[in-house]
Amino acid sequence: MDQLEAARAAATADAAAAGIAAEDVGRAVEYGRAGAHWAARPAHRYLGRIAQLTDEMSARLDESADYRQRVAELERRLAQSAPGED
Numbered sequence: 001m002d003q004l005e006a007a008r009a010a011a012t013a014d015a016a017a018a019g020i021a022a023e024d025v026g027r028a029v030e031y032g033r034a035g036a037h038w039a040a041r042p043a044h045r046y047l048g049r050i051a052q053l054t055d056e057m058s059a060r061l062d063e064s065a066d067y068r069q070r071v072a073e074l075e076r077r078l079a080q081s082a083p084g085e086d
Contacts, residue, residue: 008029008032012029015028020046021044027043028044
């Protein structure tokens with residue numbers, strides 16, 4: 001519970017530093033405590049969008065890592081094949 005409260009406090013501070021009005025932040029906290037997901041009930045148009053973009057970025061980074069791994073495997077296989085082999 002302490003970690004959750006610390007995360008909430010950090011997110012609140014970040015939102016305030018980004019210029020989100022205190023009432024919007026408070027509303028977001030209230031909605032979250034009630035179990036509403038930010039996408040279902042956004043308190044402010046910017047709150048939650050950052051989370052969505054972060055999720056998308058994470059997914060693209062994972063996808064990129066998968067591609068890099070695949071390229072490395074193909075390069076390894078190419079290096080192992082003898083000249084003239086198909």
